[in-house]
Amino acid sequence: MINTDSWSLTPLPPNFLGWKERFKVAIGIAKGLAYLHHECLEWVIHCDVKPENILLDSNFEPKIADFGLAKLSQRGSLSSMFSRIRGTKGYLAPEWALNLPITAKVDVYSYGVLILEMVKGIRLSSWVVEDSEDQEAELTRFVRVAKKKIRCGEDQWMEDMLDPRLEGQFSRNQAAKMVEIGVSCVEEDRSKRPTMDSVVQELLECADESHAGSPHTKILHLSFKCPFLGLVLVISAIVSLCKSLLEPHPVIFAME
Secondary structure (H helix, E strand, O other), X not given: OEEHHHHHOOOOOXXXXXXXXXXXXXXXXXXHHHHHHHOOOOEEEOOOOOHHHEEEOOOOOEEEOOOOOOEEEOOOOOOEOOOOOOOOOOOOOHHHHOOOOEOOHHHHHHHHHHHHHHHXXXXXXXXXXXXXXEEEEHHHHHHHHHHHHHXXXXXXXXXXXXXXXXXXXXXXXXXXXHHHHHHHHOOOOHHHOOOHHHHHHHHHHOOOHHHOOOHHHHHHHHHHHOHHHHHHHHXXXXXXXXXXXXXXXXXXOOOO
């Protein structure tokens, strides 16, 4: 396996993820964190979500790794107590520095940084110089610019925010949703951040849009105009689908 840092943040092929793979990875990570936060017998706060701790198998299925800093929390508890800061600079939620009670929202924050980095294709934890004097975190500037462009309703704002190496090969709806979710996840006020359950639902709502305009859709549309020809094409499509389902498919196992 290889981590997401080695794929999405590298400048050249072959270690380069296209849009389809990035969106798939974003959903997979969200599902994993939602399971830890909401479905485990004891809720788990990972505390160190970052590209290096997300492993990808040969089918680009993400696996959350390195639970060395993780914290178990009893179901129903509102927060956990920590004796020291846990995590990696650049992915730490503000409440760590403010000495506030720690909740699963620290993972939500880290996830937000992670998917914004996947969208942009660069690290957002570095510092940049504004107006030749003031320094500003890359993440802070990205979020500020994204909010401004979204608020102003600019037509081409998406192209400016995405990894230029994608060369326009991406879903605008999915990209907009990832930026929107990422920005909401890194809100300083943790009460404004979404839960991972809700993030999964939002991503899944636009996960299947790549099938829009597929041959099957066109066939069904054509059948209304020419019933006989449409029926023949529908039967042909069903036969092809059945054949593909009967063909053996490789099974990818996760490596420990």
